[in-house]
Amino acid sequence: MALYPKPPEGSWTEHYADVGTGVVSYEDCISPEFYEVEREAIFKRAWLNVGRVEDLPRKGTYFTREIEVAKTSIIVVRDLEGQVRAFHNICRHRGNKLMWNDFPREETKGSCRAFTCKYHGWRYALDGSCTFVQQESEFFNLDKTDYGLAPVHCEVWAGFVFVNLAQEPSQSLREFLGPMISALDGYPFGRMTERYDFRADVNCNWKVFLDAFQEYYHVPVLHSQEATPAARPKMNGFEAPHYQLDGPHRMVSTSSVPRRLWPADYQYPIEIATRSGLFGPWDEPDLGEALPGTNPGGVRKWSMDNFQIFPNTEILIWANGWYLTYRYWPTSYNTHRFDGTLFFPPATTASQRAANECAVVMFKEFALQDAGTLVGTQRALESRAARDDFPLNDQELLVRHFHKSVADWVEEYEHKIVGV
Ligand code: FES
Ligand SMILES: [Fe+2]
Structure with missing residues (x-):
């Protein structure tokens, strides 16, 4: 799949014609047989x-x-x-x-x-x-x-x-990552050594949780209580300004006004006290001018990039100088282990440390909210009561692309390698 910088007229999804606009099956999240194939086709072949x-x-x-x-x-x-x-x-x-x-x-x-x-x-x-x-x-x-x-x-x-885990990988890591991910090469990840790790065993298929972090269609509804009073009315109709696909990988950017510019608006008093919150510390560290590979769509007021590296790694890079990784490790067809890690430049003052820790606890609250729907979704999907034709909108482009990438890898494995 080619690397497109921007869509022409029309929707993001139609621009990436390969992914189609049809309904999507979630059988890949509830089938024990499909999971057995994923082991070989994806997790023993991908980096x-x-x-x-x-x-x-x-x-x-x-x-x-x-x-x-x-x-x-x-x-x-x-x-x-x-x-x-x-x-x-x-x-x-x-x-x-x-x-x-x-x-x-x-x-x-x-x-x-x-x-x-x-x-x-x-x-x-x-x-x-x-x-x-x-x-x-x-x-x-x-x-x-x-x-x-x-x-x-x-x-x-x-x-x-x-x-x-392949005997002989078909691509080097760099070939596998492709130009969109490799462009992040010079980003100062190595300077962010103050880290906080979380791990959770979650009772749903790994793709069900991954989907929850690759669209923002759910934000005004699921996270409505979490918005600050001033932001709440603006949340409806929220749309991300840039999406990009590259091979099996994908990304979405968001934009917003830097939080430090509207300090009077907050959800919890601790945000004012620490000058920090869900979107990280308000006062940005000096990381130098260039942040290679970030904001590939050149969006105005860029605030965050969410890079999804196939199959199960996500890197979220915030404009205000910190990043997160999420990794989803399947443990059965309907369970997985979630690893979330936050990385900051090491605090040099007590107030910086407090700001980092406030971001950490806010992250945990949001992640719990996102995770809260998952068991129910898995059970509901497993009932197979809904028809196998889930409609996805334009903001769910990455969800659509993810399930297609999984299917493509499985199909390639079955046809070329096993000869089914
Ligand atoms: S020394 Fe390792 S199994 Fe015997
Ligand atoms: Fe969410």
Whole structure:
């Protein structure tokens, strides 16, 4: 799909002719069989963001990720040369899970000079090579060099660590990300190291929640109580000023007047006290002039970009100098784990810290509101009582494009790879 800077006359959706304007099926969110195909067609073929380089601050630091949808656990490590690598989290002797702490199904992180198996003590260097076998002479023609950890393709873009679980990925990470996402290359993500992590297990398909964060049609209704008194009347008819699609990825921008210019209007007194709120701290950090890749539509009074990286990562970049990531990890056809993280330039004063923390609690309130509808939606969809023909409007272009991208990947997998 081509990269279009702006639509001509007409709707955004009609401009991107490939996505069509017809009704949309949500069978892809309620079918256990479809989920089984998604495992292979999407999560074992696409590049997946599993963290940031700040998660690996020094040589020897590592973290694990449980990727249930791909039925695997991985170790991501910065080796003693400083290179970021990934491996399947399994000992080559008899399959024990290599790195875990206290609870074998939970993720862990730490720092070490070698990985040591808790079962019989085999050791692996941080580059994955097997360096020690307990009572090696008891084995039969064992050559340790044949028993390194199983590697996982791992590449870093703009400080985001991605893995690909395919034997041979069909594209490099940069090719996969395409021009729209890659344009963010020089954005100062690395300066935003004050972070707040949230995790929630949500009882709905991963795409149902993702959809809730890629359209703003719901904002005047679902979030009506959250608007400030002055903003409330203006919310009806709210529309985002720019949408863009690029391959399986998509983005939407919003615009608004900087919050610091209308300080008398607030929802909670804490916003005045901290000069902060849902849209982040009012007083912007100095990030320099250029913010590469942001506001690709050149919208006036730009306030935020929401980039959706296929399949399950979202980066929201705010004009006032902070960003968020959301990741949606399927755990079954009707459950997933949601990871939300807020990133700010580190506060240098107590009031900056209070401003950051106010944004964090406001985010949590909104996210809970968005999440509040999801279980009901999943149950209702699963009833199959509604016909399989949901109409989407122009503001739901990204929802439409997302489900089409999922279907395209599944179809390509089934036709070209499995030959169905
Ligand atoms: S399973 Fe790891 S050393 Fe035996
Ligand atoms: Fe929302």
